[in-house]
Amino acid sequence: MAAPRAELASTAALRDTMSAYYRGLGEAVEKKTAPVAWCTSVGPAELLRALGFVVHFPENHAAMLGAGRTANRYLPVAHAQGYSQDICSYLTSDIGAYLSGESPLSAFGLHGVPRADVLVFNTNQCRDVRDWFEWYGRQWNVPVIGINSPRSVGEVTEAEIGDVTRQLEALVPILERVAGTRLDSARLTTAMSAARDASALWERCLTTATHRPSPFTFFDGTIHMGPAVVLRGAPEAATYYGTLLAELEERTRTGVQAVPGESLRLYWDGMPVWGRLRALSTTFAEFRTAVVASTYCNSWIFSTLDPADPWRSMARSSVELFIARSDEPKERYIERMVKLYDVDGIVFHDCRTCPNNTNSRYGMPRRLSERLGIPTLMLDGDVNDLRCFSDEQAKTNIEGFVEQLADGRAAAGRAAR
Numbered sequence: 001m002a003a004p005r006a007e008l009a010s011t012a013a014l015r016d017t018m019s020a021y022y023r024g025l026g027e028a029v030e031k032k033t034a035p036v037a038w039c040t041s042v043g044p045a046e047l048l049r050a051l052g053f054v055v056h057f058p059e060n061h062a063a064m065l066g067a068g069r070t071a072n073r074y075l076p077v078a079h080a081q082g083y084s085q086d087i088c089s090y091l092t093s094d095i096g097a098y099l100s101g102e103s104p105l106s107a108f109g110l111h112g113v114p115r116a117d118v119l120v121f122n123t124n125q126c127r128d129v130r131d132w133f134e135w136y137g138r139q140w141n142v143p144v145i146g147i148n149s150p151r152s153v154g155e156v157t158e159a160e161i162g163d164v165t166r167q168l169e170a171l172v173p174i175l176e177r178v179a180g181t182r183l184d185s186a187r188l189t190t191a192m193s194a195a196r197d198a199s200a201l202w203e204r205c206l207t208t209a210t211h212r213p214s215p216f217t218f219f220d221g222t223i224h225m226g227p228a229v230v231l232r233g234a235p236e237a238a239t240y241y242g243t244l245l246a247e248l249e250e251r252t253r254t255g256v257q258a259v260p261g262e263s264l265r266l267y268w269d270g271m272p273v274w275g276r277l278r279a280l281s282t283t284f285a286e287f288r289t290a291v292v293a294s295t296y297c298n299s300w301i302f303s304t305l306d307p308a309d310p311w312r313s314m315a316r317s318s319v320e321l322f323i324a325r326s327d328e329p330k331e332r333y334i335e336r337m338v339k340l341y342d343v344d345g346i347v348f349h350d351c352r353t354c355p356n357n358t359n360s361r362y363g364m365p366r367r368l369s370e371r372l373g374i375p376t377l378m379l380d381g382d383v384n385d386l387r388c389f390s391d392e393q394a395k396t397n398i399e400g401f402v403e404q405l406a407d408g409r410a411a412a413g414r415a416a417r
């Protein structure tokens, strides 16, 4: 049996930061002190903050439903409304929870999700977010606006950036009308600077996992990325990541291991299985295997955001996002990460209801395995629908994979002798 994992002390500050965000949202709704915008997780949050909106991120809400393992209660409610079992289970669990009159936000004093004055999507990640927002837009009779982004982008072109820039600028008059104020360019610069600072610190937190043994895992990252998602463009995110970074750097100095006795290192591609984070984290740790990096946590690094060039840099960070790219740039990206984090293998999560963030269905694992000379594992599951995930199957597959990696390493050692 492996030694127990050391908990991060920063988790207390994380809880405070997230709790203050949810309470602030609730207070603004209750006292009507600010207009409410909904935003997709990689939508134009900086612009909304600059206009004085409080911002709700439904994907964060859906992830709470998944992590709290209540999502499966709500899925059938949305299916009964004609939303298929095969589409995004974030969407179906969130709409189902709304129709059931329940939300984990009630723990922070909110009466369910905050009613939006405007819903702002970006389809750079998928079409589902637009359908999701349009459902609420019809419920509340409020505007649903957004960016229709290019998908499957190869090399990012100036034409694509120009197109998204124009779409971003076209949102402004509608948002100004809803907010009842004019966009102040100084406030936009401030929000952009806050987003860039937090992103840079978040990136530094993640790259502490290049250290061997790693002080941080993908499973830690899925929890600690909360401020990077919901506080993008607000100063609190950078404050939190300063705290987390200090702890992680201290861990690398003093040799605290996220996975005691770390022997193997893996990369995770695809969505988390929110309802099984702890179980998966424990299983990997039992095999002394650290999942040290992921496409998912890295997707909230926006290094091209530039306060001096807000519109085009927002557009660029939207177009060049991993999930919006074609297989070739995605493979180049994963190859870089495999080398940077020095991993022994890659886990591809085949997420049943999210083909948009599943990269295992068109031959990528085999291509990468052949090119990089490392094995890959496909795990069947889902982001929120736990009917698609089997604990036994996952454990058996992980065990087999770890044995394969260990055998490969032993053979390499013998060959080297």
Ligand code: SF4
Pocket (backbone or CB within 6 Å): 059, 088, 089, 090, 091, 125, 126, 127, 128, 129, 271, 353, 354, 355, 356, 357, 383
């Ligand atoms: S990327 Fe996947 S999980 Fe996220 S909203 Fe779109 S379909 Fe749902």
